[in-house]
Amino acid sequence: MNTVVAQLQRQFQDYLVSLYQQGFLDNQFTELRKLQDEGTPDFVAEVVSLFFDDCSKLINSMSRSLERPENVDFKQVDSGVHQLKGSSSSVGARRVKNVCISFKECCDVQNREGCLRCLQQVDYEYKMLKTKLQDLFNLEQQIVQAGGAIPQVNIN
């Protein structure tokens, strides 16, 4: 039993560290993890889930705004990017946030093509992160089910 738990914990730790190293997550994700405890073991999972819902909604509405070249509502797109940048920053979704920075620049100069590219990229990034974090949470669950504790992981 012990070795199973230790193995899972090791896997979890390595996986989490790799997410930071590959730039998917930043320090704010660490901050979120600090807010989770035995009483609220699903806090992080639930916050990121709300974040992903947000992503989906905002991407859809921005996509609609960008649809017709002759009639782009850049104000609406800018508002969407602002919201997306804010929430990605709040959960530590580093890559998503970085795309938002470029996205905002395209919005500022009313570059529709650039916006469309950024939109595609942000869609890709949030979905990728969603998959990665799902794997992470699955590992977490396995550790708990095997009777182990979720390791504190120190990211330098």
Added chain:
Amino acid sequence: MPLDGGVSCLRRSEMIGIGIGELESPPLDSDQVHVLAVDDSLVDRIVIERLLRITSCKVTAVDSGWRALEFLGLDDDKSSVEFDRLKVDLIITDYCMPGMTGYELLKKIKESTSFREVPVVIMSSENVLTRIDRCLEEGAEDFLLKPVKLADVKRLRTYLTRDVKVSDRNKPKVPEDLSRFSSLAMVTPPPPPPPSITSVKSSSLEEIVSSSPPPSESSISPVDSPIRRMEMRSPGLD
């Protein structure tokens, strides 16, 4: 009253997934710090609420300046007797919100007779000095750069504890630059608020792995004054 429905319905639907809304609210402890958090972003509201709860605050979270004014009873000109008893120890608000900005909310609070003494903290994702200055000039207590961290909230908590505790009236302990806070210590804690307030969701101390600092830990030196703190912050990621 539309107030009750506006605040608690909003929060119920948000909180259900998280399970926070399912927690029973304990009897309101008049010594506990009650924070009103204002942010149009759901994700940010959840995070700030958790940050505040972990530092032993009771939290009411609303999604707009209008809702905040409604909650405080400032949304119309006639003063309501019930709201004289509303105990809010800190208001923390996002700056960029549709409709009413955090700055506009700050002004309205500072213009009110009932709540002008309540510290207001502004949060923003943008490190714009003119914005920060404007808010501080208008009477904001502090300015936090988003994303907000536990250390930021703990810091807020530190200077609040001194003001709220009835027993802590030893004025000489209060450093000069925070002497304006001594007026808060003079306010008699109100009697327990009406039932509509306790139904607004908050959690008890017990279920939180509390990392709240004991009062003795808070030694505020002049160097910790809001403006200095702000200057010492490193620029936010933009």
